Amino acid sequence: MDVTLIRPLDVFDRENILEIVPLLEPHFGLPDDNAHAAGAPPTLYTGNSTEEKIGAIQKAAIQTPWYHDPFETNFGRDRSPSPSPNPVASSSSLVPHANSSFTKSVTPSRSAAVRQPPPRHNPYSTAGRTKALPSNKxxxxxxxxxxxxxxxxxxxxxxxxxxDALAQVDQGVVPYSTDSSDRRYIFPEPALLVNTPYADRRNKLLHHWMLLADGFIYMLTQHPDPPLLSGQQWRDILEGLITKCGAVDSRVYRRSDSLEDRIRPALEACNLPNLTNFPAPAHEIREFTLAETQEIVWQVAETNFRFEFISLDKRASRRMRLAEVKECFAGHMLVGMPLEMSKLGWASTSLEERHVYIMRTATLMLDWTTKSACPSIIRRVADRRPWSQGEMEALEIAVCQYYTQAFWEYFGRAAVVPLRLDHDLEKEEGEL
Incomplete structure (x- = not known):
């Protein structure tokens, strides 16, 4: 027998074995050439080579059907509208309706409708006239x-x-959700990595992210409850402030205590159970080149974008259709995207190539329910006729505007949008 299965014996009496199935060779394994030549089967990669590890992640990202929605815990609590009545593909599975309190919250009570008399003016009142104290902050x-x-x-x-679409979002539209968790991120907001004029600090932020990135990928792919962290929590992580600090009864201590507990699985996955070297000493931090910096930021932005896209489609369509949404991404992957993807799909310089992914996205948008009206040109994708260059450009603008506006309406914050890389890539497989 080529494969040996080791399983604990004490659980046999608690298992319900439905069927004995043949063993399948994993498609995402990295074969050992010497062992394979001797007739042994390929094995899953278990070494420490970063390049081979990223390669295994890329192959697994395509083959493995897992997906954990980081925003799912809020899906039943958000103030979402009724589902769209438009038909959808039969391969899509319905998501149960949530018991939304939206209609209750927007209906004014009888007492609220009664006009209250204005307060009487008291010329001797000291309210609102307290003297401001000087601040040294x-x-x-x-x-x-x-x-x-x-x-x-x-x-x-x-x-x-x-x-351009992100800059034109109408923030005057009241979002469906008021849950603060929807304002959080699965990975750092990309600008946090580089939004500083000081090279030493930027290198420190990038260094800390590189140390912890594999752990956060692990939590996205393996952990049943992927963490959603606020902008401040991600800033603390990038600064290396992930250990308990401050006075026990202070807000700083409570924040650091909660942060360390939440990312503990990521730290253990990175073999970092001891955090005494955080923040990293200055002599251990190397300088990142401009190309390296852009590549790291691109992969952070791309991962954020793909997970946010799936979560938005799930809320706006009330359907879970992971396979269809992944078709909207170059490579059809969620994590570990190779750097070559930074020039494909949405990031392609070819209008015709971008149009393929824009059309797939527009087709999904036909089922979305939003407060803002769906652009009429998106409705025309059902005609399945040839598009002129001008029409393709107009559709791309409409799809991007509808996406960024819909994200605001469902999450109450700016979407993380995809970026591109213009410089020549030295190798096909990048690193987070």
Whole structure:
């Protein structure tokens, strides 16, 4: 027998074995050439080579049907509309309706409709006239506008149609969801890695991410409850502030304590049970080239985009159709995308190639329910007729605008949009 199965004997009496099935050779294994030549079967990769490990992840990403929706815990609580009545492909499975409280929350009560008299003016009241205390914290930092592309050399080039659409999102539309978890991210918001004018600090952020990236990939692919972290939590991780710190009763301590507990599986997957070297000493941090920096940021952005796309489609269509959504991505993968994908699909410079993926996305959008009206040109994808160059360009703009607007309506924040790489790639398989 080529394969030996080892299983605990004490669980046999608790298992319900339905069928004895033949063993199948895994398609995502990396064969040992010497062993295979001797007649032995290929084995799953278990070594420490980063390049071979990424190769195994890429193959597994295509073959393995797993998918954990990080936003699923909020899916039943969000204020989502009724599902679209439009027909869908028979291969799509329905998602059960949630007991939404949307209609209850928007219906005013009788007491709320009664006009209250204005408060009487008291000229001797001291309310609102308290003297401001001097502050030594300096001026408050202005938060970055996440609906606008970050214009720094270390940021990969934007896809023009997506960047323009993100900047035009109507934030005046009230989102369906008010859950703070929907404002969180599965990976860092890409700009966090490079949004600093200081090279030493940027190298530190990239260094810490490279140390922990494999662990977060593990939590996405293997852990039953992938973590959703806020922007502040991701900033702490990138700064290396992941151990308990501060006074026990302080907010800083509570935040660091919660963060370390939440990412513990990722730390263990990276063989980092001891965090005494975090933040990393300056002499251990190397300098990242411009190309390396852009490649890391691209893969972080691409992973965020693909997982967010699937979660949005699930909410907007009320269907779980993973296979159809993956067809909208170059390579049909969710994690471990090779760098060559940064020039394909949505990132292609060829309008005709982009149109293939735009059409697939537009077809899915026919089933979406949103507060904003679906652009009429998207409805025309059902005609299945040839498109002129001008029509393809107009459809791409409409799809990008509808996607970014719908994401705002369901998640209440800016979507992470895909980027592209323009520089020549030295090798096909990149590293996170």
């Amino acid at each position: 300096g001026p408050a930092k202005t938060p970055r506008n996440k609906f606008s592309a970050l214009m720094v050399p270390e940021m990969p080039p934007s896809i023009a149609s997506m960047a």
